Amino acid sequence: MNVDELDQYIKDNCRAYDIFIEKAREDQIDRNSRRKVSKRFNDDKMERAAQKSWHDVVVNFHEKLKSDTLKKASPLRWKNFIEENEILESFEDSMAELEMSE
Secondary structure (H helix, E strand, O other): OOHHHHHHHHHHHOOHHHHHHHHHHHHHHHHHHHOOHHHOOOHHHHHHHHHHHHHHHHHHHHHHHOOOOOOOOOHHHHHHHHHHOOHHHHHHHHHHHOOOOO
């Protein structure tokens, strides 16, 4: 399973993305309010920053999941491993507990 497949699997099977992206957007709004008026991001740029943060989280999550046994395994094997070990539930919980920082 590549990063994009994992990203879609997460979005389809749990609320981690929704939880994270809401927090990332709020964080971007907060950061933007502290910038000088001339340096403030527009809405599109803030959204891109939030989406990039999500992508970075998924890449990191993918790297942590990828082991010798999963590295070259089929997407089905990845899904079975994730389901058997309740990884999405833990991932979603960690997103709920996440506090954005500077």
